[in-house]
Amino acid sequence: MNTGMSLFSLINEMAMTPDLWEMGHGQDFERRELGLGWTYYGLARTLRPRLAVIIGSWRGFVPLLIGRAIQDNDNRGRILFIDPSFADDHWKDGRADKYFASYGITCIEHRQQTSQEVVQSADFMQLEVDFLFIDGLHTEEQCRLEFEAFLPQLAPGAIALFHDSHSQILSEIYGPEKRYKHTTWRYVEELRGHADLQVFDLAIAQGVTLVQRRPRPLEPVGQ
Numbered sequence: 001m002n003t004g005m006s007l008f009s010l011i012n013e014m015a016m017t018p019d020l021w022e023m024g025h026g027q028d029f030e031r032r033e034l035g036l037g038w039t040y041y042g043l044a045r046t047l048r049p050r051l052a053v054i055i056g057s058w059r060g061f062v063p064l065l066i067g068r069a070i071q072d073n074d075n076r077g078r079i080l081f082i083d084p085s086f087a088d089d090h091w092k093d094g095r096a097d098k099y100f101a102s103y104g105i106t107c108i109e110h111r112q113q114t115s116q117e118v119v120q121s122a123d124f125m126q127l128e129v130d131f132l133f134i135d136g137l138h139t140e141e142q143c144r145l146e147f148e149a150f151l152p153q154l155a156p157g158a159i160a161l162f163h164d165s166h167s168q169i170l171s172e173i174y175g176p177e178k179r180y181k182h183t184t185w186r187y188v189e190e191l192r193g194h195a196d197l198q199v200f201d202l203a204i205a206q207g208v209t210l211v212q213r214r215p216r217p218l219e220p221v222g223q
């Protein structure tokens with residue numbers, strides 16, 4: 001078994017692309033530390049998702065680590081990566097497949113669409129999602145739209161992660177004229193009021209919040 005080695009090979013490959021070490025996951029390029037990336041990889045190794053959906057990524061930090069975890073599990077899972085490439089041309093015109101393959105990750109299907117378009121697509125209702133990573137447009141409204149659309153498609157035990165949940169930065173990623181404020185945290189506040197959900201923040205760097213349906217309580221044990 002060389003699964004541990006495969007992650008470290010990926011980290012070495014990722015070190016060639018400084019852009020992969022940005023965007024608020026608490027990475028440290030100099031020390032090759034993944035920050036929250038360790039958690040994403042570890043969670044995906046633990047949950048062993050058959051289907052992971054990732055909404056939005058700058059240069060693929062999250063898709064690469066989840067893809068590595070899936071391939072290190074038993075290579076039977078897959079990722080649906082949704083990104084219309086609004087920030088720049090990086091994901092346009094089928095470039096994603098070649099890009100991910102250059103890192104040895106081949107379990108990712110990219111759709112150059114918005115999440116709104118994907119949830120309207122013919123096959124959406126067939127999806128059974130084990131791992132959902134929400135990292136597209138970091139507004140309260142967009143997070144609500146995505147989570148509410150995907151909630152019925154979440155398999156038992158599935159986990160949803162909201163990145164940038166501990167951030168109020170003014171982002172200019174879509175240009176200075178489209179400057180907007182991160183308000184993911186407001187939607188996360190709303191989710192805390194749902195008795196059937198457990199909500200856990202990792203307030204590290206720009207933060208990630210884990211959301212999962214509450215497990216059924218254990219049966220009382222006789223004395």
Ligand SMILES: C[S@@+](CC[C@H](N)C(=O)[O-])C[C@H]1O[C@@H](n2cnc3c(N)ncnc32)[C@H](O)[C@@H]1O
Binds near residue numbers: 116
């Ligand atoms: C730049 S990333 C955010 C950075 C992220 N924290 C990371 O680590 O990569 C945001 C991405 O979300 C995508 N995006 C914006 N609106 C979206 C939508 N409605 N559906 C899906 N993706 C969207 C953009 O194309 C962009 O690539």
